[in-house]
Amino acid sequence: MELIPTPAEAAFRDEVRTWLAENKPREARPFDGQTAAAFDKEWQRIQYEAGWAGIAWPRDYGGRGLSVIEQLIWHEEYARADAPYVGVCFPGLNLAGPTLIACGTAEQQEEHLPAILKGEKIWCQGFSEPGAGSDLASLRCAAVIDGDDLVINGSKIWTSHGQYADWQVLLVRTSNDGPKQAGITFVIVDMWTPGIEVRPIRSMVAPDHYPFCEVFYTDARVPLANVVGRIDDGWRVAGATLGFERGTAFIADQIHYSKVVEELIEEARRRPDPVNGGRMIDNGEIFAQLATLRAELAAMRAMTYWTISHSGSGDPGPASSLTKLFFAEALKRIRKLAMDVLGIDRLELSAEDGWTWQYLRSFPATIAAGASDIQRNIIAERLLGMPKAGRK
Amino acid sequence: MISLKPSDNQRALVDAIDGFVRAEMPVERLRSATPASDFAFWRRLGEFGVFALTLAEEQGGVGCGIAEELLVYHALGRKLVSPAAIASSMAARLALGAGQADLAKAFASGRTTVGFAIPADPTSDVAAGVDARLIECADTDWAVLWGSTGISLARCERFSGQHEAACIDGTIHLVRARFAGGEPPVGNEEPYRPTLLVAAMLCGAAEAAMEMNVEYMKVREQFGQPLGAFQSVKHRCADMAKRNAAAWSQTCFAALMLQADAPDAAFQMRAAKILAAKAGVENAEAAIQNFGAIGFTAEHSIHHFLKRAHVLDMLGGSVGWQQRRFMGEPHPLAAA
Numbered sequence: 065m066e067l068i069p070t071p072a073e074a075a076f077r078d079e080v081r082t083w084l085a086e087n088k089p090r091e092a093r094p095f096d097g098q099t100a101a102a103f104d105k106e107w108q109r110i111q112y113e114a115g116w117a118g119i120a121w122p123r124d125y126g127g128r129g130l131s132v133i134e135q136l137i138w139h140e141e142y143a144r145a146d147a148p149y150v151g152v153c154f155p156g157l158n159l160a161g162p163t164l165i166a167c168g169t170a171e172q173q174e175e176h177l178p179a180i181l182k183g184e185k186i187w188c189q190g191f192s193e194p195g196a197g198s199d200l201a202s203l204r205c206a207a208v209i210d211g212d213d214l215v216i217n218g219s220k221i222w223t224s225h226g227q228y229a230d231w232q233v234l235l236v237r238t239s240n241d242g243p244k245q246a247g248i249t250f251v252i253v254d255m256w257t258p259g260i261e262v263r264p265i266r267s268m269v270a271p272d273h274y275p276f277c278e279v280f281y282t283d284a285r286v287p288l289a290n291v292v293g294r295i296d297d298g299w300r301v302a303g304a305t306l307g308f309e310r311g312t313a314f315i316a317d318q319i320h321y322s323k324v325v326e327e328l329i330e331e332a333r334r335r336p337d338p339v340n341g342g343r344m345i346d347n348g349e350i351f352a353q354l355a356t357l358r359a360e361l362a363a364m365r366a367m368t369y370w371t372i373s374h375s376g377s378g379d380p381g382p383a384s385s386l387t388k389l390f391f392a393e394a395l396k397r398i399r400k401l402a403m404d405v406l407g408i409d410r411l412e413l414s415a416e417d418g419w420t421w422q423y424l425r426s427f428p429a430t431i432a433a434g435a436s437d438i439q440r441n442i443i444a445e446r447l448l449g450m451p452k453a454g455r456k
Numbered sequence: 457m458i459s460l461k462p463s464d465n466q467r468a469l470v471d472a473i474d475g476f477v478r479a480e481m482p483v484e485r486l487r488s489a490t491p492a493s494d495f496a497f498w499r500r501l502g503e504f505g506v507f508a509l510t511l512a513e514e515q516g517g518v519g520c521g522i523a524e525e526l527l528v529y530h531a532l533g534r535k536l537v538s539p540a541a542i543a544s545s546m547a548a549r550l551a552l553g554a555g556q557a558d559l560a561k562a563f564a565s566g567r568t569t570v571g572f573a574i575p576a577d578p579t580s581d582v583a584a585g586v587d588a589r590l591i592e593c594a595d596t597d598w599a600v601l602w603g604s605t606g607i608s609l610a611r612c613e614r615f616s617g618q619h620e621a622a623c624i625d626g627t628i629h630l631v632r633a634r635f636a637g638g639e640p641p642v643g644n645e646e647p648y649r650p651t652l653l654v655a656a657m658l659c660g661a662a663e664a665a666m667e668m669n670v671e672y673m674k675v676r677e678q679f680g681q682p683l684g685a686f687q688s689v690k691h692r693c694a695d696m697a698k699r700n701a702a703a704w705s706q707t708c709f710a711a712l713m714l715q716a717d718a719p720d721a722a723f724q725m726r727a728a729k730i731l732a733a734k735a736g737v738e739n740a741e742a743a744i745q746n747f748g749a750i751g752f753t754a755e756h757s758i759h760h761f762l763k764r765a766h767v768l769d770m771l772g773g774s775v776g777w778q779q780r781r782f783m784g785e786p787h788p789l790a791a792a
Contacts, residue, residue, distance in 0.1 A: 065466060065523040067712040068457045133457065144789050319789070326787050355779035356734075358787075359727035363702040366460070366709035366724075370701070373461040386701040389694070437687070443697050444690035448670050451685040 076130075077137050083114060084145040093148040095417070097274065101186065101228040104151035108183025117181040118157075121165065125177035132372050136315060143319035150316060152225045156180040156187035160233050160252070163305045166379070167293050172252065176231070188229035188255070190220035190279060191302065198438050200235075201244045201299065205281065207236035207251070209295070212288050214238075214251060216259075216281040222432070226277030227264045229255050233305065239296050250298035252290045259284035269424040270413060304379050315368055318391055322361035325398055329354050331419075332405045344405045353401050360394045382446035389439040392429040399426035460708045466524055473504045474531040481535045483664070483757045491629035492594035494538035495569045502566025506532070507544040515552060516561060522649060526711045529653045530704070533660025536764050538628070539771060540592035542653045543570045543600045550600070550609045550643030559642075563598075573599040573615065573635065574770065578777040581605055584637025590615060591767070594629040600650075601641055602772065607650060608641035625763035648725050651772035652711050655725075655732035658768050659704040662735040665761040666696035669743035683746070692742045699735035706731050720788035726778045733775045736765030 089107055094100045111117045112126070120135040121127025128134070150157065161180045164173055179185040196203040205218030216236055223232070232253045239247030255262070259282045264274035293301040332344040332354060344350055367387050371380045402419040403410045413420050430436040444450040462470070481497060501507065509525045511517020518524075525545070532541055544563050547570040551560035562568035571593030575586050581603030582588055593599050593612050601608050615633035623630035670693050673684035683689050710724035718724075740762035744751035751758050769775060 065462050065527070065708055065712065066457075066459055067716050069716065070457055073457070140789070322787070323789060326790060329783070351783070352776070352779055355783050356730065359706070359730040359779075359782065360702065362724065362727040363706035363731055366705035367701060369458055369709060370460045370705040373459045383701075386698055390698050390702055437691070440691040440694035441687070443694035444684070447697060448666075448690075448693055450670060450674060450690045450693060451682045453685050453687060 073133065073137065076134055077141060080116075080138055080141040081145070083116070084141055084147055087114065088145055088147040093151065096272075097228065101152045101225075103148070104153050105183040105186070107148060108150075108153045108181075112182045117183075118161070118177075121161065121177065121181070125165070125173055126181045127177075132376060136368065136372065139316045139319050142316060143323055146323075149320075152186045152228050153180075153183055155189050155225060155229075155233075156185065156231075159189055159305050160187040160231070163233065163250075163292065163301060164252075166304050167250075167301045169289075169292075171289065172292065176252070185230040186225060186228050187231045187233065188223050188226045188277075189305075190223055190232045190234040190253070192222045193219060194221050198435055200302075201248065203235055203237060203248065205234075205236050207238050207249060207286075209238075209288065210285075213285040214249070214288060214291070216253075216284040216286060218281055220279045220281075221265075221276075223262075223277045223279050224275060224432075226255075226262050226279055227274070231255060232279070233292075235298055235302055238298075245299040247296055248298040248302070249295050250292045250301035251286055252292060253284070253286050257284050257286060267425075268427075269421060273425075275428075314388075314391060318361070318364045318368065318387075321391075321395055321398065322358075322365070325354070325358050325361050328398060328402055328405060328419075329358070331402070335405060335407065338407065344407075350401065350404060353397070357394060357398055357401065360390070364391055364394065382442050385434070385439040385442040385447075388434065389436055389443065392436055392439075395429045396426050399423040458712065460705060460712075462527055466527055469518075469520070469524055470527045470531055473501075473506060473528050476500065476504060477531060477535045477537065481537060483536055483760060486536060486627050486757065486760045487755070489627040491623065491627060492538065492540070492569075492571075492592050493627065494540070495592075495594070497537075498544070498566035498569055500566070501537075501541065502544075502564060506541060507548055507566060508564035509545065511548060511552065511560075511564065515557070516564060522652065522711045522715050523708070526652060526656045526708065529656040530660040530663075533657030534664040536627075536661060536664075536760055537657075538592055539654065539657060539768060540569065540571050542650050542657075542771075543572050543592065545653070546600050546607055546645070546650050547598060547609055550607070550645060553645070554609075554643040556642065568598065569596045570598040570600060570609075571596050571612075571629070572771065573601050573610070573612075573633075575603055578773050579604055582610075582635050584635060586635045588615065588633055588635050589770075590618070590629075590631035590633055591771070592629050593631060601635075602647060602650070604773065604777075605647070606644050607647050608644050610635075610639075610641045614638050623767070625760070625767050627760070628764075628767055647772060648714055648721060651729050652707060652714065652725055654768050654771045655703070655707045655710075655728045658732035658736035658765060659700065659707055661761050661764055661768070662696070662703065662732070662739040663700050665736075665739045665743045665758060666693065666700060668758060668761075669693060669696070669746050673746060689746055692746055696735075696739045696742055699731070699739060703728070703731040703735040720785075723782070723785040723788060726782035726785060729772060729778045730775055730782060733765070733769040733778075736768060737762065740765055 118127030119130050120132045123129040193203050207214040207216045234251050234253045238249040261280040263278045267273045335344045337344045505518040508517040509520045513519040548560045548563040572591040573588045582601035599612050614636050616636045618631050618633040621630045676683050707728040710728040713724045714721045750756050
């Protein structure tokens with residue numbers, strides 16, 4: 065346990081801060097899906113060309129080859145500069161990319177990693193199915209080997225950014241023998257393959273909000289060369305992806321949310337409390353909740369340092385469920401508290417990034433990437449060694 | 457470079473002290489403990505250097521930093537060692553800072569014990585006329601005055617109208633009194649470091665309460681299966697682990713910021729104390745619920761964890777007071 069300030073890190077931080085101040089987009093990120101996706105890709109390309117994409121990725125794949133600490137410094141400065149949300153580039157940079165670095169073949173790495181960093185290709189994730197949500201291992205989307213191809217039939221659901229994606233990381237069932245985890249294969253799929261149909265799903269947030277999709281596969285042929293790991297070995301590969309997703313992938317979001325808490329504190333200082341008099345911040349309950357959330361978001365950063373200290377840039381394992389659970393719950397409480405602070409103005413779903421819109425948008429936080437109930441099971445069973453529930 | 461993982465050297469230092477505490481000070485000792493009875497272990501703890509960790513070696517100290525001290529106090533917290541340990545460690549530093557080397561040596565060795573005096577009103581300092589509580593000042597000549605802006609050292613005889621009260625934690629000595637003032641107190645330090653040591657003890661206690669509960673939930677059977685197989689039970693345990701992870705990560709991070717004299721040291725310290733106090737109290741509460749009726753008995757040790765957490769919450773400013781101060785600290789992301 066130590067802190068050794070290094071001139072290299074300080075210089076790196078200065079460099080990042082200066083570059084972001086001079087180069088971050090002047091205009092806000094658009095809300096409309098297609099326009100936003102184009103904006104995200106262009107901003108990613110600009111970052112790549114300036115050498116800021118994949119800071120902790122190996123140089124061979126177009127990354128910068130630095131440590132995860134520099135990556136963290138980048139995210140901290142990125143949030144400080146109010147740079148735009150990563151958007152549709154998220155799954156490529158944080159899920160597909162790290163998984164291919166860890167488990168992909170040389171050909172897969174060469175083809176896809178630079179394209180992800182340049183913002184050329186958008187990725188999505190095909191894990192959940194209508195019949196396999198929290199019980200992911202019971203997935204049934206089937207793939208059979210035919211010559212040099214896998215032929216895929218079935219469907220996936222809750223695929224974020226599916227309508228904009230060029231590629232997908234997909235879990236398919238290649239065997240029904242043995243335990244359900246043993247017959248799963250991890251494959252990467254070109255979304256333009258014949259036989260793949262994407263249907264956006266409207267969310268509860270607003271009439272124009274389609275954050276995820278259902279994806280249908282009808283005799284879709286994917287080369288066997290696209291399998292990541294081995295046939296029937298996909299559960300292990302997916303474990304790495306989920307580890308990233310629950311571990312360090314959300315660092316940027318977490319840092320961003322500490323700023324959201326500061327904005328909410330400002331909002332509470334500004335808004336009068338018509339019920340009790342004074343300002344909203346003078347309400348003891350609101351004050352205490354704001355202070356607790358502020359402390360929790362500070363701890364989020366410390367937990368990230370903790371994770372990095374213990375597992376570097378690798379898969380943090382089941383301990384990642386602690387940060388995922390903690391962050392998801394804090395995020396939802398921030399958004400709910402905002403409704404109290406807003407008073408009557410909470411009724412207006414005006415701006416798409418307004419507090420009310422974001423409150424409605426916050427519900428997936430404790431559902432996506434493993435519901436909080438599942439995270440608690442993982443923590444209790446795999447970290448604390450508690451017995452599994454009796455299963456019939 | 458920042459690491460929140462203890463190095464091999466740090467582990468070795470803690471293991472030596474932790475080994476002694478585990479062997480000699482099991483929490484079961486508290487079943488028959490009377491107020492301030494942990495002072496019986498003080499000379500042994502002094503021999504291990506517990507009260508002189510951050511003193512320089514030429515002054516008879518161990519020459520460690522706050523990181524090592526934090527790890528030691530986390531281990532002491534796990535066994536609910538009296539928080540007077542923090543008073544001894546602070547008193548040795550204060551006496552040394554005031555040029556009283558012999559007195560410092562007496563505190564550091566554990567030969568002379570010392571408790572705390574805290575103001576009833578957390579927003580004030582321990583000034584003349586202030587209503588105060590003396591904690592673990594049984595048969596001690598000295599008290600560490602711990603006010604809102606600083607800590608110093610004074611003789612217990614400077615407190616008038618002393619009235620012994622039964623403490624929520626029956627193993628802690630509690631006296632109501634009024635500070636009479638008089639000769640100027642010895643030394644002065646900011647209260648950041650001892651507040652982090654309290655947070656470390658709270659984190660240790662919260663972790664031990666969870667472990668004690670988890671072990672029982674693995675073996676106690678009802679409806680033909682271990683209680684820990686029931687989701688409502690195991691989810692309470694998972695929430696304990698979540699609170700531990702957040703509070704202890706933040707406490708370690710805050711200690712490194714304090715050591716580095718970072719501009720956000722106070723911000724980080726207050727966040728740590730808030731989360732550690734919540735973890736200490738809420739983990740013990742949840743554990744009692746999981747234990748069921750046995751958790752409500754005097755015989756079981758879990759109630760000591762709940763009560764101690766409340767005592768520790770009052771040291772260095774309760775959650776409510778820390779929240780008030782914390783909201784006045786600039787955010788590190790905005791301060792650049």
